[in-house]
Amino acid sequence: MSNPSKERQILVEQLKQVAKGLAETFAPFCEVVVHDLLHADQAIVAIHNNLSGREEGDPATELGLARIADESYPQVIANYPNQFADGRQVKSTSIGIKDSGGRYVAALCLNVDLTLFGTLQTMLGQFVSTDGTAGVKESLDPPGADGIRQRIDQFAARLATTPRALKAAERRALMSELREAGSMEVRRAMEIVALHLGVSRATVYNDAK
Template sequence: MAKKKANSEQESLLEQIQCIAQGLGEMFAPFTEVVVHDLRTPKNAILTIHNNLSGRSVGDPATELGLARIADDDYPQILSNYPNRFSDGRTAKSTSIGIKDSGGHYIAALCLNVDVSLFRGIQAILGQFCLTDSAPMKESLDPASADAIRERIDRFAVNLATTPRLLKAEQRRELMQELKGEGYLEVRKAMDVISQHLGVSRATVYNDVR
Protein backbone atom coordinates (compact mmCIF):
# COMPACT_ATOMS: atom_id res chain seq x y z
CA MET A 1 0.00 0.00 0.00
CA ALA A 2 2.83 2.38 0.95
CA LYS A 3 4.66 1.58 -2.29
CA LYS A 4 1.53 2.26 -4.31
CA LYS A 5 1.09 5.61 -2.53
CA ALA A 6 4.74 6.52 -3.20
CA ASN A 7 4.38 5.69 -6.89
CA SER A 8 1.23 7.81 -7.09
CA GLU A 9 3.06 10.73 -5.50
CA GLN A 10 5.98 10.38 -7.92
CA GLU A 11 3.71 10.23 -10.94
CA SER A 12 1.91 13.36 -9.76
CA LEU A 13 5.23 15.17 -9.36
CA LEU A 14 6.32 14.15 -12.85
CA GLU A 15 3.06 15.39 -14.34
CA GLN A 16 3.54 18.79 -12.69
CA ILE A 17 7.18 18.99 -13.80
CA GLN A 18 6.19 18.25 -17.38
CA CYS A 19 3.66 21.10 -17.27
CA ILE A 20 6.34 23.44 -15.94
CA ALA A 21 8.74 22.28 -18.66
CA GLN A 22 6.17 22.94 -21.37
CA GLY A 23 5.57 26.45 -20.07
CA LEU A 24 9.29 27.22 -19.87
CA GLY A 25 9.83 25.78 -23.34
CA GLU A 26 7.12 27.96 -24.85
CA MET A 27 8.37 31.07 -23.07
CA PHE A 28 12.04 30.70 -23.99
CA ALA A 29 11.67 29.20 -27.49
CA PRO A 30 13.71 28.78 -29.60
CA PHE A 31 16.85 29.63 -27.61
CA THR A 32 16.45 27.28 -24.64
CA GLU A 33 16.12 23.52 -24.61
CA VAL A 34 14.01 22.25 -21.70
CA VAL A 35 14.32 18.59 -20.72
CA VAL A 36 12.60 16.44 -18.11
CA HIS A 37 14.52 13.36 -16.96
CA ASP A 38 12.81 10.48 -15.16
CA LEU A 39 15.63 9.28 -12.91
CA ARG A 40 13.70 6.16 -11.95
CA THR A 41 14.48 4.73 -15.39
CA PRO A 42 18.08 5.85 -16.16
CA LYS A 43 18.42 3.74 -19.31
CA ASN A 44 15.62 5.73 -20.98
CA ALA A 45 15.43 8.77 -18.73
CA ILE A 46 14.39 11.56 -21.11
CA LEU A 47 10.67 11.93 -20.62
CA THR A 48 10.03 15.15 -22.56
CA ILE A 49 12.18 17.57 -24.52
CA HIS A 50 11.15 21.03 -25.77
CA ASN A 51 13.05 23.17 -28.31
CA ASN A 52 15.40 20.30 -29.11
CA LEU A 53 18.87 21.82 -29.52
CA SER A 54 20.98 18.84 -28.51
CA GLY A 55 19.64 16.32 -31.01
CA ARG A 56 18.56 13.92 -28.28
CA SER A 57 15.26 12.02 -28.24
CA VAL A 58 12.61 10.94 -25.77
CA GLY A 59 13.79 7.67 -24.26
CA ASP A 60 17.50 8.50 -24.36
CA PRO A 61 19.53 7.59 -21.24
CA ALA A 62 20.35 9.77 -18.26
CA THR A 63 23.38 12.06 -18.33
CA GLU A 64 26.35 11.74 -15.97
CA LEU A 65 24.74 14.37 -13.77
CA GLY A 66 21.54 12.35 -13.59
CA LEU A 67 23.44 9.19 -12.66
CA ALA A 68 25.24 11.13 -9.93
CA ARG A 69 21.90 12.14 -8.41
CA ILE A 70 20.61 8.58 -8.59
CA ALA A 71 23.68 7.40 -6.71
CA ASP A 72 23.64 10.11 -4.04
CA ASP A 73 20.56 11.78 -2.53
CA ASP A 74 22.87 14.43 -1.05
CA TYR A 75 24.08 15.53 -4.50
CA PRO A 76 23.37 19.29 -5.01
CA GLN A 77 19.75 19.84 -5.93
CA ILE A 78 20.40 22.96 -8.02
CA LEU A 79 23.32 23.48 -10.40
CA SER A 80 22.86 26.77 -12.21
CA ASN A 81 24.51 28.57 -15.12
CA TYR A 82 27.33 26.08 -15.67
CA PRO A 83 29.18 25.99 -19.01
CA ASN A 84 28.20 23.24 -21.41
CA ARG A 85 28.53 22.35 -25.09
CA PHE A 86 26.21 20.69 -27.59
CA SER A 87 27.48 17.72 -29.59
CA ASP A 88 28.01 19.87 -32.69
CA GLY A 89 30.32 22.28 -30.85
CA ARG A 90 27.92 25.10 -30.01
CA THR A 91 28.51 26.61 -26.59
CA ALA A 92 25.72 26.43 -24.05
CA LYS A 93 24.79 27.55 -20.54
CA SER A 94 22.91 25.01 -18.46
CA THR A 95 20.89 24.77 -15.27
CA SER A 96 19.81 21.48 -13.73
CA ILE A 97 17.25 21.14 -10.93
CA GLY A 98 16.85 17.82 -9.14
CA ILE A 99 13.38 16.82 -7.98
CA LYS A 100 12.97 14.73 -4.82
CA ASP A 101 9.98 12.84 -3.52
CA SER A 102 8.74 13.09 0.09
CA GLY A 103 11.29 10.45 1.08
CA GLY A 104 14.16 12.66 -0.03
CA HIS A 105 15.10 10.53 -3.05
CA TYR A 106 15.76 11.97 -6.49
CA ILE A 107 13.12 10.88 -8.95
CA ALA A 108 13.49 13.46 -11.73
CA ALA A 109 15.44 16.43 -13.04
CA LEU A 110 14.41 19.56 -14.93
CA CYS A 111 17.22 20.85 -17.15
CA LEU A 112 17.55 24.01 -19.24
CA ASN A 113 20.22 24.40 -21.92
CA VAL A 114 20.63 27.83 -23.52
CA ASP A 115 22.29 28.18 -26.94
CA VAL A 116 24.87 30.83 -26.03
CA SER A 117 26.33 31.01 -29.54
CA LEU A 118 23.27 32.84 -30.84
CA PHE A 119 23.51 35.51 -28.15
CA ARG A 120 27.15 36.05 -28.97
CA GLY A 121 26.02 36.89 -32.48
CA ILE A 122 23.50 39.36 -31.06
CA GLN A 123 26.22 40.85 -28.88
CA ALA A 124 28.44 41.41 -31.90
CA ILE A 125 25.62 43.15 -33.77
CA LEU A 126 24.82 45.39 -30.79
CA GLY A 127 28.49 46.24 -30.42
CA GLN A 128 28.65 47.29 -34.05
CA PHE A 129 25.41 49.26 -33.78
CA CYS A 130 26.67 51.21 -30.75
CA LEU A 131 29.93 52.38 -32.36
CA THR A 132 30.10 56.17 -32.45
CA ASP A 133 33.06 56.73 -34.78
CA SER A 134 33.72 55.80 -38.37
CA ALA A 135 36.47 53.31 -37.63
CA PRO A 136 35.62 49.77 -38.73
CA MET A 137 35.03 47.25 -35.98
CA LYS A 138 38.11 45.13 -35.44
CA GLU A 139 37.66 41.41 -35.85
CA SER A 140 39.47 39.46 -33.17
CA LEU A 141 38.40 36.02 -34.32
CA ASP A 142 40.59 33.75 -36.33
CA PRO A 143 38.81 33.50 -39.70
CA ALA A 144 40.10 29.97 -40.12
CA SER A 145 38.39 28.66 -36.98
CA ALA A 146 35.18 26.70 -36.68
CA ASP A 147 33.91 29.16 -34.07
CA ALA A 148 34.31 32.02 -36.57
CA ILE A 149 32.10 30.15 -39.05
CA ARG A 150 29.48 29.46 -36.39
CA GLU A 151 29.42 33.07 -35.25
CA ARG A 152 29.14 34.29 -38.85
CA ILE A 153 26.12 32.02 -39.31
CA ASP A 154 24.65 33.25 -36.01
CA ARG A 155 24.93 36.87 -37.15
CA PHE A 156 23.17 36.02 -40.41
CA ALA A 157 20.33 34.31 -38.51
CA VAL A 158 19.98 37.13 -35.97
CA ASN A 159 19.53 39.65 -38.79
CA LEU A 160 16.52 37.59 -39.84
CA ALA A 161 15.22 37.32 -36.25
CA THR A 162 15.62 33.56 -36.22
CA THR A 163 18.12 30.84 -35.33
CA PRO A 164 20.48 28.89 -37.61
CA ARG A 165 18.42 25.73 -37.37
CA LEU A 166 15.20 27.51 -38.30
CA LEU A 167 16.52 29.07 -41.51
CA LYS A 168 14.37 28.33 -44.54
CA ALA A 169 15.82 26.79 -47.69
CA GLU A 170 16.09 30.10 -49.57
CA GLN A 171 17.70 31.72 -46.54
CA ARG A 172 20.24 28.92 -46.30
CA ARG A 173 21.12 29.38 -49.97
CA GLU A 174 21.63 33.11 -49.41
CA LEU A 175 23.80 32.35 -46.39
CA MET A 176 25.93 29.89 -48.33
CA GLN A 177 26.57 32.44 -51.06
CA GLU A 178 27.70 34.96 -48.44
CA LEU A 179 29.98 32.41 -46.77
CA LYS A 180 31.42 31.49 -50.14
CA GLY A 181 32.04 35.11 -51.07
CA GLU A 182 33.78 35.79 -47.76
CA GLY A 183 36.08 32.78 -48.08
CA TYR A 184 34.67 30.69 -45.25
CA LEU A 185 34.13 27.66 -47.47
CA GLU A 186 37.88 27.44 -47.99
CA VAL A 187 38.35 26.60 -44.33
CA ARG A 188 39.23 22.96 -43.62
CA LYS A 189 36.10 20.91 -42.81
CA ALA A 190 33.94 24.00 -43.30
CA MET A 191 31.06 21.97 -44.73
CA ASP A 192 31.02 19.71 -41.67
CA VAL A 193 30.92 22.70 -39.32
CA ILE A 194 28.19 24.41 -41.35
CA SER A 195 25.98 21.33 -41.68
CA GLN A 196 26.20 20.60 -37.93
CA HIS A 197 25.44 24.20 -36.97
CA LEU A 198 22.45 24.39 -39.33
CA GLY A 199 21.22 20.96 -38.32
CA VAL A 200 21.11 19.66 -41.90
CA SER A 201 23.03 17.06 -43.86
CA ARG A 202 26.27 17.71 -45.75
CA ALA A 203 24.39 16.92 -48.96
CA THR A 204 21.92 19.72 -48.22
CA VAL A 205 24.77 22.16 -47.62
CA TYR A 206 26.48 21.23 -50.88
CA ASN A 207 23.17 21.60 -52.70
CA ASP A 208 22.57 25.02 -51.14
CA VAL A 209 25.93 26.35 -52.27
CA ARG A 210 25.34 25.53 -55.95
Protein backbone atom coordinates (compact mmCIF):
# COMPACT_ATOMS: atom_id res chain seq x y z
CA MET A 1 0.00 0.00 0.00
CA SER A 2 1.21 3.49 -0.77
CA ASN A 3 -0.18 4.95 2.46
CA PRO A 4 1.55 3.31 5.50
CA SER A 5 -0.86 4.95 7.95
CA LYS A 6 -3.89 3.62 6.07
CA GLU A 7 -2.35 0.15 5.90
CA ARG A 8 -1.69 0.16 9.67
CA GLN A 9 -5.25 1.21 10.36
CA ILE A 10 -6.65 -1.59 8.19
CA LEU A 11 -4.40 -4.20 9.83
CA VAL A 12 -5.39 -3.12 13.33
CA GLU A 13 -9.11 -3.05 12.48
CA GLN A 14 -8.95 -6.54 10.97
CA LEU A 15 -7.01 -7.78 13.98
CA LYS A 16 -9.77 -6.47 16.23
CA GLN A 17 -12.23 -8.71 14.40
CA VAL A 18 -9.96 -11.73 14.84
CA ALA A 19 -9.65 -10.91 18.55
CA LYS A 20 -13.41 -10.63 18.93
CA GLY A 21 -13.97 -14.03 17.34
CA LEU A 22 -11.29 -15.72 19.43
CA ALA A 23 -12.61 -14.14 22.61
CA GLU A 24 -16.15 -15.35 21.97
CA THR A 25 -14.85 -18.84 21.24
CA PHE A 26 -12.68 -19.15 24.36
CA ALA A 27 -14.75 -17.12 26.84
CA PRO A 28 -14.44 -16.84 29.77
CA PHE A 29 -11.05 -18.52 30.21
CA CYS A 30 -8.95 -16.53 27.75
CA GLU A 31 -8.24 -12.82 27.70
CA VAL A 32 -7.62 -11.50 24.18
CA VAL A 33 -5.81 -8.20 23.66
CA VAL A 34 -4.96 -6.14 20.57
CA HIS A 35 -1.92 -3.84 20.77
CA ASP A 36 -1.19 -0.97 18.41
CA LEU A 37 2.62 -1.02 18.50
CA LEU A 38 2.98 2.33 16.72
CA HIS A 39 1.44 4.04 19.74
CA ALA A 40 3.31 2.29 22.54
CA ASP A 41 2.16 4.67 25.29
CA GLN A 42 -1.49 3.83 24.54
CA ALA A 43 -0.99 0.47 22.87
CA ILE A 44 -4.09 -1.45 23.99
CA VAL A 45 -6.88 -0.76 21.50
CA ALA A 46 -9.11 -3.73 22.34
CA ILE A 47 -9.41 -6.11 25.28
CA HIS A 48 -11.92 -8.96 25.62
CA ASN A 49 -12.70 -11.32 28.54
CA ASN A 50 -10.74 -8.96 30.76
CA LEU A 51 -8.81 -11.05 33.29
CA SER A 52 -5.83 -8.78 33.89
CA GLY A 53 -7.67 -5.60 34.90
CA ARG A 54 -6.04 -3.56 32.14
CA GLU A 55 -7.95 -1.08 30.00
CA GLU A 56 -7.94 0.31 26.48
CA GLY A 57 -5.32 3.04 26.31
CA ASP A 58 -2.87 1.24 28.61
CA PRO A 59 0.77 1.08 27.41
CA ALA A 60 2.56 -1.75 25.61
CA THR A 61 4.10 -4.64 27.54
CA GLU A 62 7.82 -5.39 27.63
CA LEU A 63 7.34 -7.90 24.83
CA GLY A 64 5.56 -5.28 22.75
CA LEU A 65 8.39 -2.81 23.31
CA ALA A 66 10.89 -5.49 22.28
CA ARG A 67 9.06 -5.97 18.98
CA ILE A 68 8.99 -2.22 18.37
CA ALA A 69 12.75 -2.07 18.87
CA ASP A 70 13.65 -5.13 16.80
CA GLU A 71 11.95 -6.16 13.54
CA SER A 72 13.73 -9.55 13.73
CA TYR A 73 12.02 -10.37 17.05
CA PRO A 74 10.06 -13.66 16.74
CA GLN A 75 6.64 -13.13 15.23
CA VAL A 76 4.95 -15.90 17.24
CA ILE A 77 5.78 -16.73 20.85
CA ALA A 78 3.42 -19.44 22.06
CA ASN A 79 2.51 -20.81 25.49
CA TYR A 80 5.04 -18.89 27.56
CA PRO A 81 4.58 -18.53 31.35
CA ASN A 82 3.23 -15.18 32.45
CA GLN A 83 1.67 -13.61 35.53
CA PHE A 84 -1.10 -11.11 36.21
CA ALA A 85 -0.48 -8.18 38.55
CA ASP A 86 -2.19 -10.00 41.44
CA GLY A 87 0.06 -13.05 41.09
CA ARG A 88 -2.25 -15.39 39.15
CA GLN A 89 -0.32 -17.73 36.87
CA VAL A 90 -0.99 -17.31 33.16
CA LYS A 91 -0.18 -19.09 29.91
CA SER A 92 0.30 -16.55 27.13
CA THR A 93 0.72 -16.45 23.39
CA SER A 94 1.77 -13.33 21.50
CA ILE A 95 1.52 -12.89 17.73
CA GLY A 96 3.20 -9.93 16.07
CA ILE A 97 1.68 -8.38 12.95
CA LYS A 98 3.93 -6.72 10.37
CA ASP A 99 3.07 -4.31 7.57
CA SER A 100 4.20 -4.72 3.98
CA GLY A 101 7.49 -3.05 4.86
CA GLY A 102 8.33 -5.64 7.52
CA ARG A 103 7.70 -3.30 10.45
CA TYR A 104 5.80 -4.47 13.52
CA VAL A 105 2.59 -2.47 13.72
CA ALA A 106 0.35 -4.55 15.99
CA ALA A 107 0.16 -7.62 18.19
CA LEU A 108 -2.51 -10.10 19.22
CA CYS A 109 -2.08 -11.53 22.70
CA LEU A 110 -3.92 -14.46 24.34
CA ASN A 111 -3.74 -14.88 28.12
CA VAL A 112 -5.21 -17.98 29.79
CA ASP A 113 -5.75 -17.83 33.56
CA LEU A 114 -4.35 -21.16 34.76
CA THR A 115 -5.87 -20.84 38.23
CA LEU A 116 -9.31 -21.45 36.72
CA PHE A 117 -8.13 -24.72 35.21
CA GLY A 118 -6.28 -25.67 38.39
CA THR A 119 -9.54 -25.41 40.32
CA LEU A 120 -11.37 -27.40 37.65
CA GLN A 121 -8.66 -30.07 37.68
CA THR A 122 -9.00 -30.42 41.46
CA MET A 123 -12.78 -30.74 41.21
CA LEU A 124 -12.55 -33.36 38.45
CA GLY A 125 -9.92 -35.28 40.39
CA GLN A 126 -12.25 -35.44 43.39
CA PHE A 127 -15.20 -36.44 41.21
CA VAL A 128 -13.46 -39.37 39.46
CA SER A 129 -11.77 -40.73 42.59
CA THR A 130 -13.07 -44.00 44.08
CA ASP A 131 -12.77 -45.54 47.52
CA GLY A 132 -10.32 -48.41 47.20
CA THR A 133 -10.73 -49.31 50.90
CA ALA A 134 -14.42 -50.17 50.62
CA GLY A 135 -13.64 -53.85 50.05
CA VAL A 136 -16.00 -54.08 47.10
CA LYS A 137 -14.88 -54.84 43.56
CA GLU A 138 -17.47 -55.02 40.83
CA SER A 139 -17.49 -54.91 37.04
CA LEU A 140 -20.54 -54.17 34.93
CA ASP A 141 -18.63 -55.46 31.90
CA PRO A 142 -19.62 -58.97 30.74
CA PRO A 143 -16.90 -61.57 31.41
CA GLY A 144 -14.70 -61.83 28.34
CA ALA A 145 -15.43 -58.32 27.05
CA ASP A 146 -11.84 -57.20 27.50
CA GLY A 147 -10.67 -60.23 25.53
CA ILE A 148 -12.88 -59.26 22.59
CA ARG A 149 -11.56 -55.69 22.60
CA GLN A 150 -7.98 -56.94 22.80
CA ARG A 151 -8.48 -59.28 19.82
CA ILE A 152 -10.02 -56.43 17.80
CA ASP A 153 -7.10 -54.14 18.66
CA GLN A 154 -4.59 -56.81 17.67
CA PHE A 155 -6.42 -57.44 14.39
CA ALA A 156 -6.40 -53.74 13.54
CA ALA A 157 -2.73 -53.39 14.53
CA ARG A 158 -1.75 -56.15 12.09
CA LEU A 159 -3.34 -54.04 9.35
CA ALA A 160 -1.60 -50.89 10.60
CA THR A 161 -4.92 -49.21 11.30
CA THR A 162 -7.38 -48.59 14.14
CA PRO A 163 -10.58 -50.53 14.98
CA ARG A 164 -12.81 -47.63 13.93
CA ALA A 165 -11.03 -47.31 10.57
CA LEU A 166 -11.61 -50.92 9.49
CA LYS A 167 -13.31 -51.27 6.11
CA ALA A 168 -16.28 -53.60 5.50
CA ALA A 169 -14.17 -56.47 4.10
CA GLU A 170 -11.76 -56.15 7.03
CA ARG A 171 -14.65 -56.18 9.51
CA ARG A 172 -15.98 -59.39 7.92
CA ALA A 173 -12.56 -61.02 8.29
CA LEU A 174 -12.44 -59.82 11.89
CA MET A 175 -15.84 -61.33 12.68
CA SER A 176 -14.71 -64.65 11.20
CA GLU A 177 -11.62 -64.57 13.39
CA LEU A 178 -13.65 -63.73 16.51
CA ARG A 179 -16.07 -66.57 15.79
CA GLU A 180 -13.26 -69.09 15.37
CA ALA A 181 -11.73 -67.95 18.66
CA GLY A 182 -15.05 -68.44 20.45
CA SER A 183 -15.24 -64.76 21.35
CA MET A 184 -18.76 -64.38 20.00
CA GLU A 185 -20.04 -66.75 22.71
CA VAL A 186 -19.50 -63.96 25.26
CA ARG A 187 -22.69 -62.35 26.53
CA ARG A 188 -23.56 -59.16 24.58
CA ALA A 189 -20.65 -59.88 22.20
CA MET A 190 -22.31 -58.12 19.25
CA GLU A 191 -22.86 -54.97 21.29
CA ILE A 192 -19.27 -55.02 22.58
CA VAL A 193 -17.89 -55.35 19.06
CA ALA A 194 -20.19 -52.63 17.70
CA LEU A 195 -19.18 -50.14 20.40
CA HIS A 196 -15.47 -50.85 19.92
CA LEU A 197 -15.70 -50.51 16.13
CA GLY A 198 -17.93 -47.44 16.32
CA VAL A 199 -20.64 -48.99 14.14
CA SER A 200 -24.23 -50.09 14.70
CA ARG A 201 -25.17 -53.56 15.91
CA ALA A 202 -27.00 -54.04 12.61
CA THR A 203 -23.71 -53.51 10.78
CA VAL A 204 -21.98 -56.06 13.01
CA TYR A 205 -24.76 -58.60 12.42
CA ASN A 206 -24.43 -58.02 8.69
CA ASP A 207 -20.64 -58.41 8.81
CA ALA A 208 -21.03 -61.63 10.79
CA LYS A 209 -23.22 -63.30 8.15
